[in-house]
Amino acid sequence: MRRIKEVLRLKHVQGLPERAIARTLGISNGAAHSYLRRAGAAGLNWPLPAGMTDEDLELLLFPAPRPASQSPQRPVPDWGYVDKELRRRNVTRRLLWDEYRATHPDGFGYTWFCTTYEAWKGRARPSMRQTHLGGEKVFVDFAGDTIDVIDPSNGEVQSMKLFVAAMGASNYTYAEACPSEGLADWIRVHINLFAFLGGAPTFVVCDNLKAAVTNPDRHDPGLNRTYAEMASHYGTAILAARPRRPKDKAKVEVAVQVAQRWILARLRNQRFFSLAELNAAIRILAVELNARQMRDFGASRTELFAELDQPKLTKLPDQAYAFARWKRCRVGPDYHIEIDGH
Structure with a gap:
C-alpha cells in the first residue's frame, strides 16, 4: 500500500x-x-x-485501469496461442495479426498487438523473453547440486553430477547422472540426449565448461575438437554461451532449477548403489516432469515437444558417435609418444 x-x-x-x-x-x-x-x-x-x-x-x-478485454467491441487475441505459433518456423507477428484481423475486422491495430503481446510475455514468463523456433536449439548444462551413489562392495560414496538439457521451444527436459564433467562423460550424455530426443536440433547451446570450450572467448570461442566432431556427426552445431552473459543460457538455468527441485529433491532420502539404478529413478521423474501441464502454456512439455520440436529435428545417423580424444603430444627421442601414461 x-x-x-x-x-x-x-x-x-x-x-x-x-x-x-x-x-x-x-x-x-x-x-x-x-x-x-x-x-x-x-x-x-x-x-x-x-x-x-x-x-x-x-x-x-490511482484508479485501476479498465482491462482491454472488457471492451465488447475489441476482442483480445489468445496470447497463449500467439506465443506458441510464433515458435513455428516462418510464422511472424504480422501474419498472426492479419489472421486476427481477418476474424475480427474491428480488432486492435498492429502496434497495440505487438506491444500488448510483449507485456503479456513479460508477465507470463519473465525469464524467457527469447522466442525459440521449433527444433532449433537445445540448451545443456550441469546442475550445481549432486547426488550420491554408494559402492556396495566397500561403502565408498561417490557424488554424481546431474546433466540437464532443455529444448528451446517446448522446454522438453532430459536429465542424466554421470560421474564427472570430464570429456568422456560429457560426450556420452550428449549421445544419450540425442537418442532420447529421437533426433538432433540445429544448435546445441552450452556453457563454457572445459570439456566443451578450450578458449572461452566472447567473440570466437574455441571448441574442444572431440565435441565439435560429435556435433558434426549428428548434423548439429555448437553455440557456446558468451562469458558473463547469463541470458544466453537462461533457458537451461531455469531447467536446471526445475530439475533440482523436481528430481533431486524427490530423491534426497533414497539410497542408490549403482549409477544405473540412479538413472532409472531419474528417468521416471523426468517423464512425470515432462507430462505435467505448464500453466502459462496450457500444455505439457511432452505435448509441445511433439508439436513444435520433434518434427524439425535432424534424423539420427545409423551409428552413434564413437568417442575419440584428440591430444597434441611431443614425440620423444625414441620416436614414441605417451598417451595417458602409456
Whole structure:
C-alpha cells in the first residue's frame, strides 16, 4: 500500500518539502511528487474528508485501469496461442495479426498487438523473453547440486553430477547422472540426449565448461575438437554461451532449477548403489516432469515437444558417435609418444 496519507500529512502539517518527505519515508522523490500532484488534481487538502481510509485514497488517486478485454467491441487475441505459433518456423507477428484481423475486422491495430503481446510475455514468463523456433536449439548444462551413489562392495560414496538439457521451444527436459564433467562423460550424455530426443536440433547451446570450450572467448570461442566432431556427426552445431552473459543460457538455468527441485529433491532420502539404478529413478521423474501441464502454456512439455520440436529435428545417423580424444603430444627421442601414461 502506498503511503499517500503520510505524504500529505508531512506536507500540509509539518510543512516539509518533497525531498525531505521522500527521505523521511524512504520513498523516491518522484513518488512523493506524484502523490502530491495527484492529490492536488483530485482537489484534496488536509485534513482529509472524515472516514476516508487508505484504501479509498489509493483508489481515488490511482484508479485501476479498465482491462482491454472488457471492451465488447475489441476482442483480445489468445496470447497463449500467439506465443506458441510464433515458435513455428516462418510464422511472424504480422501474419498472426492479419489472421486476427481477418476474424475480427474491428480488432486492435498492429502496434497495440505487438506491444500488448510483449507485456503479456513479460508477465507470463519473465525469464524467457527469447522466442525459440521449433527444433532449433537445445540448451545443456550441469546442475550445481549432486547426488550420491554408494559402492556396495566397500561403502565408498561417490557424488554424481546431474546433466540437464532443455529444448528451446517446448522446454522438453532430459536429465542424466554421470560421474564427472570430464570429456568422456560429457560426450556420452550428449549421445544419450540425442537418442532420447529421437533426433538432433540445429544448435546445441552450452556453457563454457572445459570439456566443451578450450578458449572461452566472447567473440570466437574455441571448441574442444572431440565435441565439435560429435556435433558434426549428428548434423548439429555448437553455440557456446558468451562469458558473463547469463541470458544466453537462461533457458537451461531455469531447467536446471526445475530439475533440482523436481528430481533431486524427490530423491534426497533414497539410497542408490549403482549409477544405473540412479538413472532409472531419474528417468521416471523426468517423464512425470515432462507430462505435467505448464500453466502459462496450457500444455505439457511432452505435448509441445511433439508439436513444435520433434518434427524439425535432424534424423539420427545409423551409428552413434564413437568417442575419440584428440591430444597434441611431443614425440620423444625414441620416436614414441605417451598417451595417458602409456
